[in-house]
Amino acid sequence: MxxxxxxxxxxxxxxxxxxxxxxxxxxxxxxxxxxxxxxxxxxxxxxxxxxxxxxxxxxxxxxxxxxxxxxxxxxxxxxxxxxxxxxxxxxxxxxxxxxxxxxxxxxxxxxxxxxxxxxxxxxxxxxxxxxxxxxxxxxxxxxxxxxxxxxxxxxxxxxxSDEILKNYDRKYFSKIGGFGFAHGSEQFLAFVKNSYKRNNISFQIVTRANIDDRLKHPIFQKMIKMGRLIVQQGRPLTEEEMNHAYRISICTWNGYLRSTQSGVLANSFMQGTPVVATHLGSFDEYVKDGYNGAFIDNFTYESIFHAYQQIVSNIDAISSNCRDTFLNNFxxxxxxxxxxxxxxxxxx
CATH class of the missing domain: 3.40.50.2000 (Glycogen Phosphorylase B;)
Incomplete structure (x- = not known):
């Protein structure tokens, strides 16, 4: 053998x-x-x-x-x-x-x-x-x-592996994984801050990095206190914890500035969770706009909010397409x- x-x-x-x-x-x-x-x-x-x-x-x-x-x-x-x-x-x-x-x-x-x-x-x-x-x-x-x-x-x-668990309540627009320049983290935080008074989206950040210094702004602190922003940070998470974070997400952030391929994308699709992505790296090989996610052409509030709405408006069909993409490719x-x-x- x-x-x-x-x-x-x-x-x-x-x-x-x-x-x-x-x-x-x-x-x-x-x-x-x-x-x-x-x-x-x-x-x-x-x-x-x-x-x-x-x-x-x-x-x-x-x-x-x-x-x-x-x-x-x-x-x-x-x-x-x-x-x-x-x-x-x-x-x-x-x-x-x-x-x-x-x-x-x-x-x-x-x-x-x-x-x-x-x-x-x-x-x-x-x-x-x-x-x-x-x-x-x-x-x-x-x-x-x-x-x-x-x-x-x-x-x-x-x-x-396929770690899908169904019947979870999807609540959050999530930033999961690495937190830095390459992953468009500052652009995501800017959208969170702009969302405080302009929409009712709830957000989740899950990262092993310590990002306390990035969350000092009073708006972030208010959103955390209100439950509109939940944060898990400062340590590596187990597979079970990561999978749970994807399962409770409406969509995840793939608005990256530098990438070859993304584990966040595949993990999202495993759980039937669409992505908001840039036209970068291998994303165009797997993401189809309106089918299993939504592309953004820039980081303006309007562009990101439109992508989010595009997903939410057809979440059941898009979620099913995400699962198909995962099974066929990953x-x-x-x-x-x-x-x-x-x-x-x-x-x-």
Whole structure:
């Protein structure tokens, strides 16, 4: 039986759902599966099943034929060196290929971090036997800026388990996940503030970042006190907590300024929750205006409010379309045959 290890030694709270889905998919495909993770994932995985390792020595002893590496981090250097010695095939899930210096320069303070990630990604891709890209937009960037990685790449989507629970009361226009420039967070907050006297929309913010300093304005404090703005912040949330946040949302914010593909988009669709999105990254591959979400062309109050109304006015049909989009594109069970073909290609 072919042994495959899923590895994420650089902790990323947003990757928990992917790792879990890969574990389930590989097991159902008939492979002998193990996880090799940062121990920080223990607080998020409540029901770890199968073989799970938290140190390199035990992971190497599993002796996988293939190791799938998730999440950019310098920790991956020692991992790759160790598994190369035992002749494991290295497959790297390249979540965000380099998008060009112009995109890096958009975000103050990110250019150094982004450059380091770019160089690290180049090295990991060079050492990998196969590179997985998760959208056509990622393929385009990889082909343009990382041609050697592109030559060994395959297309395979972000995958998830199906954690749908129905009959939840949808109340909020939600901002879920990362909170910063790339995710259009200030634009979302500006709309929240402008909504205080202009509409009756209720809002939810769910993020592991601490955003107390962003919420000091008296309007935000009044809205929190009134229950029109609820905030969960300051710690990574479990899959169950994240899923609940999506389930009680009328729609979620994908009004991003920089992105390749979005886990928020797929998680929203899983729960039948539409998105408000910009024409950015791979969003145009999955979002259809008025079908499973609404696009905004700018960040004016009028544009965002119109998108929200467009969704609310047809929420039942749009919610059903979101579910169809999730099942067709992101549900791991519907991608198993494709992944079996990729494994055959990897092992030759």
């Amino acid at each position: 072919l042994k495959i290890m899923v590895c994420s030694v650089h902790f990323g709270a947003g990757h928990t759902a992917h790792l879990s889905a890969y574990q389930k998919m590989l097991k159902e495909c008939g492979f002998d599966v193990a996880l090799y993770l940062s121990d920080q994932y223990m607080k998020l995985f409540h029901n770890m099943q199968g073989q799970v390792f938290f140190n390199l020595q035990d992971a190497v002893a599993f002796h996988p034929d293939i190791i799938l590496i998730w999440n950019t981090g310098f920790e991956n250097i020692n991992v790759i060196k160790a598994f190369k010695k035992i002749h494991s095939l290295i497959v790297y899930v390249l979540h965000e290929p380099f998008m060009g210096i112009t995109n890096l320069a958009k975000e103050k303070g990110y250019i150094l971090k982004g450059t380091a990630a770019m160089l690290l990604n180049y090295w990991i891709c060079m050492k990998s036997d196969k590179v997985i890209l998760c959208s056509h937009y990622a393929e385009q960037n990889c082909k343009k800026y990382m041609c050697n990685a592109y030559k060994k790449s395959v297309l395979f989507p972000l995958i998830y 549900y791991y069970k519907n991608q198993e045959e494709r992944f079996k073909d990729i494994v055959k290609e990897i092992i030759g």
